[in-house]
Amino acid sequence: MDYITDSFSHRGHFGKFGGRYVPEMLIPALEALEQAYLQARDDKKFQDEFLHLLRTYSGRPTPLYFAANLSKQLGGARIYLKQEGLGQTGSHKVNNVIGQALLARRMGKKRVVAETGAGQHGLATATVAARFGFECEIFMGELDMARQRPNVFWMQQLGATVTPVTYGTRTLKDAVNESIKNWIENLEDTHLLVGSALSAHPYPSMVRDFQSVIGREVREQIMEAEGRLPDCLVACVGGGSNSIGLFHPFLNEDSVEMVGVEAGGFGIPSGLHSARFQGGRLGIIEGYKSYFLTDEDGQTRTTHSVAAGLDYAGIGPEHAWLHDQGRVTYTNVTDKETLAALGLLMRTEGIIPALESSHAVAEAIKRAPKTGRDKIMVVNLSGRGDKDIFIVAEALRDKEWLDFLERKVQEGFPDDEK
Ligand SMILES: *Cc1c(COP(=O)(O)O)cnc(C)c1O
Numbered sequence: 001m002d003y004i005t006d007s008f009s010h011r012g013h014f015g016k017f018g019g020r021y022v023p024e025m026l027i028p029a030l031e032a033l034e035q036a037y038l039q040a041r042d043d044k045k046f047q048d049e050f051l052h053l054l055r056t057y058s059g060r061p062t063p064l065y066f067a068a069n070l071s072k073q074l075g076g077a078r079i080y081l082k083q084e085g086l087g088q089t090g091s092h093k094v095n096n097v098i099g100q101a102l103l104a105r106r107m108g109k110k111r112v113v114a115e116t117g118a119g120q121h122g123l124a125t126a127t128v129a130a131r132f133g134f135e136c137e138i139f140m141g142e143l144d145m146a147r148q149r150p151n152v153f154w155m156q157q158l159g160a161t162v163t164p165v166t167y168g169t170r171t172l173k174d175a176v177n178e179s180i181k182n183w184i185e186n187l188e189d190t191h192l193l194v195g196s197a198l199s200a201h202p203y204p205s206m207v208r209d210f211q212s213v214i215g216r217e218v219r220e221q222i223m224e225a226e227g228r229l230p231d232c233l234v235a236c237v238g239g240g241s242n243s244i245g246l247f248h249p250f251l252n253e254d255s256v257e258m259v260g261v262e263a264g265g266f267g268i269p270s271g272l273h274s275a276r277f278q279g280g281r282l283g284i285i286e287g288y289k290s291y292f293l294t295d296e297d298g299q300t301r302t303t304h305s306v307a308a309g310l311d312y313a314g315i316g317p318e319h320a321w322l323h324d325q326g327r328v329t330y331t332n333v334t335d336k337e338t339l340a341a342l343g344l345l346m347r348t349e350g351i352i353p354a355l356e357s358s359h360a361v362a363e364a365i366k367r368a369p370k371t372g373r374d375k376i377m378v379v380n381l382s383g384r385g386d387k388d389i390f391i392v393a394e395a396l397r398d399k400e401w402l403d404f405l406e407r408k409v410q411e412g413f414p415d416d417e418k
Contacts, residue, residue: 003251003327007318008038012201012288015324018317020200022287026180029187034202036107041209046102053098054213057131058088062214064221064378069348076368077232077375080225082218084242085354085384092214092242092382093124097193099210101128104191111135111190115179117144117172118308119151120387121195126160134191136160139178141171148308150387172312173300176286196239197316200287204316211245218378219249226376232257232367235380236359237330238274238309240316242382247328257329260319261363263305264332272304275332276315277323285313290320306335306395307355309383333362339395341365342385354383355391 005014012018020030040046054060062083071079084092104112112134116122122138129136138155142164145152155162168174183192197207222230233250235243237260250256265273280291283298293301293313300313322328333341338355341362345351353361357380364379371377385392393401 003322003325007205008202012205014318014321017290017320018201018204019289020287021284021289022200023184025184030200030202037103037202037206040103040106046106050099050102054095058094058098059086060213061217062086064218064225066225067349070345071368073348074365074368076373077371077377078373079364079368080222080376080378081351082214082246082378082380084214084380084382085357089124089127090384090387091120091354092211092245093121093195095213095245096195096207096210096241097124097128100191100193101132101134104134105132107191109189109191111186112193113137113139113179113182113190114193114195115139115172115175116195117175117311119144119148119155120309122155122162123151125193126155126158129160130158137182138162139165139175139182141169141175142166143170144172197241197244197318198239198288198314204288204318207241208244208248208318211241212248214242214245214380215247215249218246222376222378229253229256230376230378231255232259232375232377234259234261234360234364234377236261236310236356236382237315237319238312238356240319242380244316244318246380251327258327259363260328260330261359262330262332263307263310263359264334265304267334268332273332274303274305274311274313277330278332288317290315290317306338306391307359309356310359331363333359337362342392351381352385353381354385355388357381357383
């Protein structure tokens, strides 16, 4: 079967999922974006500039590293790590923001707006806005701003305006609404820079295309290292962009198994998780049709994950379709398993993965011992873990870290005058 659907000729539909469910007044803007993207996609100059920037600004291609120590310890498959965390801003998000920034400039836009939850997408957007000279406004829930001060700090230093959203749950979903509202009010000069492979058409397909550089590189790199395709690909799934970017170039290779890892939080029975395929319901929210974790009234439910980037009630429509087709297996790991995986990868390989990526590592740790040593597994390390220092130190109850924070507060800013 052909799993590489031409979503553009199906108006953004992946089977019954996806589409474009937005207020009438947004349709012309989405159509203009789609047309501009399709032209850019087929324009060699655009693609060359995209790849050039990824190379010179973000250090692509990112390495595919054979984790010999981890593989040996687990006693099964040969595990390779795709090191997306080595790119600019420390995650795969840069691939998408560079692509959309180039497109926004091509469309003559002067301003970009974006939503952000944990702040990682906001940070990546603020970075390229500085690079391209765009005015930049990032909408962020008031609660998220309080929780993610380091990202807020850097976004502001990069020249972005970070606008708190003070209504509703004061988290990501309200920030999404606010960024769309702002886009509607400023369609003439503004591009809405969506952060994952979701939202209304053409975003899911466009973001997937920009992120597919990950899978294309892996194909070349594994052929060079092993002379054959991998047996299994593993990636974490928040909105779904790093995973679809890895999976997509392999979808029609029947021999390649694919595993998407959702956030199991405190465990599925607790209800405090972000695993959409564990009780998520079909719905139309934020402009697209997919599975969402919702309550009785059809409103998105409060979700939880130790990894802020996976803490989201919806999932990109292509994943919903791949799930129902049975092409990709979706599983989940808990916060606890995630922290254990982070510890093991740090100590065996000297690599600090992001908490999101640690979900994929945790799944690899479960699977590898059950596979033969002749098997090849590729795990996407979507990001590096420096950003998570506050969360990890808290989760590990690191007393010396707390002492450090208290001491800093007491010291205040050193006064040069004294
Ligand atoms: C944002 C983020 C994710 C989750 O987003 P996807 O769109 O599912 O890839 C995963 N890993 C890292 C490091 C992130 O910053």
